[in-house]
Amino acid sequence: MPAFSCAFPGCRRDLLVIVLVVFVGIGLPIEASAPAYQSHGTEGSYLTNVTNTKKAFPVLAVNYKHVRQPFEIALWILLALLMKLGFHLIPRLSGVVPESCLLIVVGLLVGGLIKVIGEEPPVLDSQLFFLCLLPPIILDAGYFLPIRPFTENVGTILVFAVIGTLWNTFFMGGLLYALCQIESVGLGGVDLLACLLFGSIVSAVDPVAVLAVFEEIHINELVHILVFGESLLNDAVTVVLYNLFEEFAKVGTVTVLDVFLGVVCFFVVSLGGVLVGAIYGFLAAFTSRFTSHTRVIEPLFVFLYSYMAYLSSEMFHLSGIMALIVCGVVMRPYVEANISHKSYTTIKYFLKMWSSVSETLIFIFLGVSTVAGPHAWNWTFVITTVILCLVSRVLGVIGLTFIINKFRIVKLTKKDQFIVAYGGLRGAIAFSLGYLLSNRHQMRNLFLTAIITVIFFTVFVQGMTIRPLVELLAVKKKKESKPSINEEIHTEFLNHLLTGVEGVCGHYGHYHWKEKLNRFNKTYVKRWLIAGENFKEPELIAFYRKMELKQAIMMVESGQLPSALPSTISMQNIQPRAIPRVSKKREEEIRRILRSNLQNNKQKMRSRSYSRHTLFDADEEDNVSEVRLRKTKMEMERRVSVMERRMSHYLTVPANRESPRPGVRRVRFESDNQVFSADSVPTVHFEQPSPPSTPDAVSLEEEVPKRPSLEADIEGPRGNASDNHQGELDYQRLARCLSDPGPNKDKEEDDPFMSC
Amino acid sequence: MGASQSAGTEHEFQDMADRTGFSLEQIGNINKRFRQLSNNEETLSREDLASIPALDNNPIRAQIINAFFDKRNLHQNETGTVQEIGFEEFLMVMTHFRPAAMGLTEEERENLRREKLRFLFNMHDTDSDGTINLEEYRRVVEELLSKAGTIGQETAKAIADAAMLEVASTTRGKMEPDEFYEGITFENFLQILNTFDIETRMHVRFLNMDTATLRCGKSK
Numbered sequence: 001m002p003a004f005s006c007a008f009p010g011c012r013r014d015l016l017v018i019v020l021v022v023f024v025g026i027g028l029p030i031e032a033s034a035p036a037y038q039s040h041g042t043e044g045s046y047l048t049n050v051t052n053t054k055k056a057f058p059v060l061a062v063n064y065k066h067v068r069q070p071f072e073i074a075l076w077i078l079l080a081l082l083m084k085l086g087f088h089l090i091p092r093l094s095g096v097v098p099e100s101c102l103l104i105v106v107g108l109l110v111g112g113l114i115k116v117i118g119e120e121p122p123v124l125d126s127q128l129f130f131l132c133l134l135p136p137i138i139l140d141a142g143y144f145l146p147i148r149p150f151t152e153n154v155g156t157i158l159v160f161a162v163i164g165t166l167w168n169t170f171f172m173g174g175l176l177y178a179l180c181q182i183e184s185v186g187l188g189g190v191d192l193l194a195c196l197l198f199g200s201i202v203s204a205v206d207p208v209a210v211l212a213v214f215e216e217i218h219i220n221e222l223v224h225i226l227v228f229g230e231s232l233l234n235d236a237v238t239v240v241l242y243n244l245f246e247e248f249a250k251v252g253t254v255t256v257l258d259v260f261l262g263v264v265c266f267f268v269v270s271l272g273g274v275l276v277g278a279i280y281g282f283l284a285a286f287t288s289r290f291t292s293h294t295r296v297i298e299p300l301f302v303f304l305y306s307y308m309a310y311l312s313s314e315m316f317h318l319s320g321i322m323a324l325i326v327c328g329v330v331m332r333p334y335v336e337a338n339i340s341h342k343s344y345t346t347i348k349y350f351l352k353m354w355s356s357v358s359e360t361l362i363f364i365f366l367g368v369s370t371v372a373g374p375h376a377w378n379w380t381f382v383i384t385t386v387i388l389c390l391v392s393r394v395l396g397v398i399g400l401t402f403i404i405n406k407f408r409i410v411k412l413t414k415k416d417q418f419i420v421a422y423g424g425l426r427g428a429i430a431f432s433l434g435y436l437l438s439n440r441h442q443m444r445n446l447f448l449t450a451i452i453t454v455i456f457f458t459v460f461v462q463g464m465t466i467r468p469l470v471e472l473l474a475v476k477k478k479k480e481s482k483p484s485i486n487e488e489i490h491t492e493f494l495n496h497l498l499t500g501v502e503g504v505c506g507h508y509g510h511y512h513w514k515e516k517l518n519r520f521n522k523t524y525v526k527r528w529l530i531a532g533e534n535f536k537e538p539e540l541i542a543f544y545r546k547m548e549l550k551q552a553i554m555m556v557e558s559g560q561l562p563s564a565l566p567s568t569i570s571m572q573n574i575q576p577r578a579i580p581r582v583s584k585k586r587e588e589e590i591r592r593i594l595r596s597n598l599q600n601n602k603q604k605m606r607s608r609s610y611s612r613h614t615l616f617d618a619d620e621e622d623n624v625s626e627v628r629l630r631k632t633k634m635e636m637e638r639r640v641s642v643m644e645r646r647m648s649h650y651l652t653v654p655a656n657r658e659s660p661r662p663g664v665r666r667v668r669f670e671s672d673n674q675v676f677s678a679d680s681v682p683t684v685h686f687e688q689p690s691p692p693s694t695p696d697a698v699s700l701e702e703e704v705p706k707r708p709s710l711e712a713d714i715e716g717p718r719g720n721a722s723d724n725h726q727g728e729l730d731y732q733r734l735a736r737c738l739s740d741p742g743p744n745k746d747k748e749e750d751d752p753f754m755s756c
Numbered sequence: 757m758g759a760s761q762s763a764g765t766e767h768e769f770q771d772m773a774d775r776t777g778f779s780l781e782q783i784g785n786i787n788k789r790f791r792q793l794s795n796n797e798e799t800l801s802r803e804d805l806a807s808i809p810a811l812d813n814n815p816i817r818a819q820i821i822n823a824f825f826d827k828r829n830l831h832q833n834e835t836g837t838v839q840e841i842g843f844e845e846f847l848m849v850m851t852h853f854r855p856a857a858m859g860l861t862e863e864e865r866e867n868l869r870r871e872k873l874r875f876l877f878n879m880h881d882t883d884s885d886g887t888i889n890l891e892e893y894r895r896v897v898e899e900l901l902s903k904a905g906t907i908g909q910e911t912a913k914a915i916a917d918a919a920m921l922e923v924a925s926t927t928r929g930k931m932e933p934d935e936f937y938e939g940i941t942f943e944n945f946l947q948i949l950n951t952f953d954i955e956t957r958m959h960v961r962f963l964n965m966d967t968a969t970l971r972c973g974k975s976k
Contacts, residue, residue, distance in 0.1 A: 500820040503810030
């Protein structure tokens with residue numbers, strides 16, 4: 001057994017190495033010899049008519065210059081991803097060493113390789129970093145930011161971000177200046193402002209590194225959000241301090257006015273960033289209200305508006321990161337209420353994909369830049385920097401926590417403080433900022449070297465040891481809990497309860513304002529930003545539907561009934577005995593009706609083969625399990641009234657809807673997901689005691705023709721005159737839950753099932 | 757802490773402080789609020805609580821008010837409700853919303869959880885029979901969704917049923933088709949809310965007055 005398992009990844013590993021070597025081997029020489037081809041290519045074709053020598057028609061020619069840049073970019077990204085792939089094939093390694101470390105090592109190796117060949121290894125261009133590599137990571141973080149823990153701890157996070165970073169900067173800058181004053185170090189030329197500038201660069205906790213490391217240790221929610229939130233919000237402070245000290249270093253002197261302006265600048269930068277982000281967020285939400293006809297481009301709106309927010313705020317030297325975060329947070333609830341399920345999945349996966357690629361590239365480039373960059377090594381300075389980083393972080397966290405705990409209800413324990421302090425990793429942002437330093441600063445190379453050393457230290461040493469330390473200290477881990485409807489109910493309940501009790505106490509506290517914000521949101525904001533009537537839907541219902549949908553999809557993927565309820569617990573176990581169950585006779589009757597409807601239906605469906613419409617396949621009807629039948633029956637009975645309304649809606653409201661053939665939509669979804677009913681499949685085996693009136697042949701027939709009417713002729717005008725509005729509402733809600741893009745636009749996996 | 761309190765009441769307050777774990781200052785503040793709500797009378801009635809404007813938009817308003825008059829929450833081993841409560845009973849109900857202090861032992865933390873969850877359970881179990889049956893749970897969800905219009909009412913039933921089913925599956929596992937699941941007992945309740953960190957969530961900030969008073973929290 002062990003031999004086999006070793007052989008397999010070993011084979012893969014060898015293969016991978018071979019592939020890698022091939023790639024690198026091809027790529028690098030091509031780059032190196034590009035100039036040679038260049039000369040051949042340009043001169044040859046344009047000068048032949050002058051020289052009159054007839055060349056043979058080039059059947060096969062190489063023109064590398066033409067594709068050089070995209071080729072290199074693609075090659076780098078491919079290399080990065082292959083590396084990432086490789087790591088995960090080696091199980092023990094990825095368990096011990098965090099991915100970021102491995103990637104840096106790979107970068108070092110590649111950089112070394114390039115240098116050996118004689119080429120100049122590329123350095124992590126700050127422009128590339130800030131404009132292309134960083135935004136996806138931040139957007140991913142901001143869009144999926146867990147709001148509740150964030151808002152509950154926002155005070156603490158802000159204190160750590162602002163005051164903590166300030167403390168770090170001044171403590172480190174000051175002590176390093178003092179160090180430079182010492183004769184023996186030999187760094188007399190460094191003045192205070194330069195040291196403070198260096199301090200500001202190196203003191204900020206880096207979101208990329210934090211994300212990369214914390215993702216793997218699954219720490220509890222509170223500590224995670226504290227460190228992570230801090231790394232995001234300290235960007236404003238870093239931007240201000242960096243620009244401030246750069247300016248001052250140019251001038252050389254600092255006046256009180258300058259300091260005052262600096263403080264004002266901080267507020268402008270952070271609040272300005274927030275404002276820009278919020279504006280773009282609302283724009284995105286508003287736009288998404290109208291995208292019901294063009295579902296395919298919905299994800300693009302999300303990405304582009306966010307990127308515009310980032311670029312706009314960078315343009316004004318505001319905090320781009322904060323803009324991006326706020327944009328993501330603001331637009332998310334509204335956009336998610338408007339877009340289709342597929343768009344939501346697309347957004348999620350694209351964000352994850354881009355941020356993953358970015359992160360990988362950043363770390364690899366960090367390694368390569370280390371090999372490439374100009375270095376000036378000074379033992380004392382560098383070692384002191386590293387030590388001071390640690391010390392100032394620890395002192396800062398302890399001191400601030402002492403003050404913060406006076407105001408917190410849930411105090412931060414010593415363990416929490418330790419993880420917060422230890423998790424303050426530095427990363428690529430510090431490097432890029434250092435790289436941006438103009439060459440005016442004599443100490444630039446020294447600073448860069450020190451920054452890289454600090455980054456290496458935090459990522460390697462702290463990153464690698466944090467996991468065993470977390471285990472050792474038995475820090476609370478994240479609770480992996482499935483979404484449970486009971487918890488959701490009680491969350492809502494508790495919110496209202498606490499708001500109420502606060503009201504009784506006469507205290508305008510946290511819950512009171514949250515409630516006020518919710519109400520404001522519901523009455524004014526949602527009305528404008530959410531399409532259709534969805535804005536009225538309370539959270540609990542949305543959650544329930546999402547859960548149903550998820551379980552339906554899960555059921556489909558497993559190809560059978562949900563295994564979540566392996567037992568035969570169904571409604572009959574819960575319903576009080578007093579209410580009689582459906583009699584056997586009734587069941588037979590219903591079965592008969594179903595079968596007859598199926599016959600009618602099957603003729604229509606004959607030309608289209610839906611392999612999974614087992615419900616309405618008369619042949620398979622007998623094979624349908626008891627439970628399935630019950631479920632479907634209950635589904636129908638439950639939805640009868642809703643169906644009626646919807647029916648009338650179809651018949652009376654013409655192509656004002658997204659699709660001119662609503663029946664098609666419905667069917668396509670079914671063929672997608674092998675769902676048996678037109679709506680979200682209930683996982684609950686409903687056995688409702690049938691109210692005597694409803695399951696008539698009429699209502700069942702209404703249910704049936706809705707599905708496969710591809711020719712848009714909805715059979716049987718049995719539309720009862722109920723309000724279209726309600727039907728529209730249900731339709732909208734349904735469409736939102738189960739929706740797909742417009743019928744003509746995407747023909748992805750539906751083609752095998754539909755020959756339209 | 758005001759001029760209106762005599763030495764006698766201060767002694768009582770100290771007594772209460774020892775029993776409930778509040779500080780003297782907190783009890784003083786709660787007392788002020790009590791007097792405000794009850795119009796300076798000795799007892800608080802339902803109408804007094806019902807007239808609080810902040811509760812108007814609360815969907816579970818009735819349940820909250822009932823909770824104050826529920827004997828089970830008053831640390832008495834009786835069931836049923838009372839018509840009026842005095843300050844001591846008011847304080848008793850408020851003890852359920854104390855935050856978790858630092859440095860609790862595992863057992864103390866567990867007790868705190870049980871106490872708070874018991875409060876919630878009592879709010880759901882309106883007929884005081886020790887179990888939450890389907891009807892009661894349905895009513896809970898309906899009340900929660902009462903502001904959501906007709907859609908709310910339809911799905912409320914479905915949601916309550918699904919939730920009940922979830923409880924049954926988690927706590928009982930397999931059941932024969934003709935077995936009947938009577939309702940959620942308190943132990944089941946504890947089980948399903950196992951991952952719900954109620955000791956950190958169920959508290960009212962107002963009661964944390966042992967720091968610089970950020971807000972006195974009185975609505976004048």
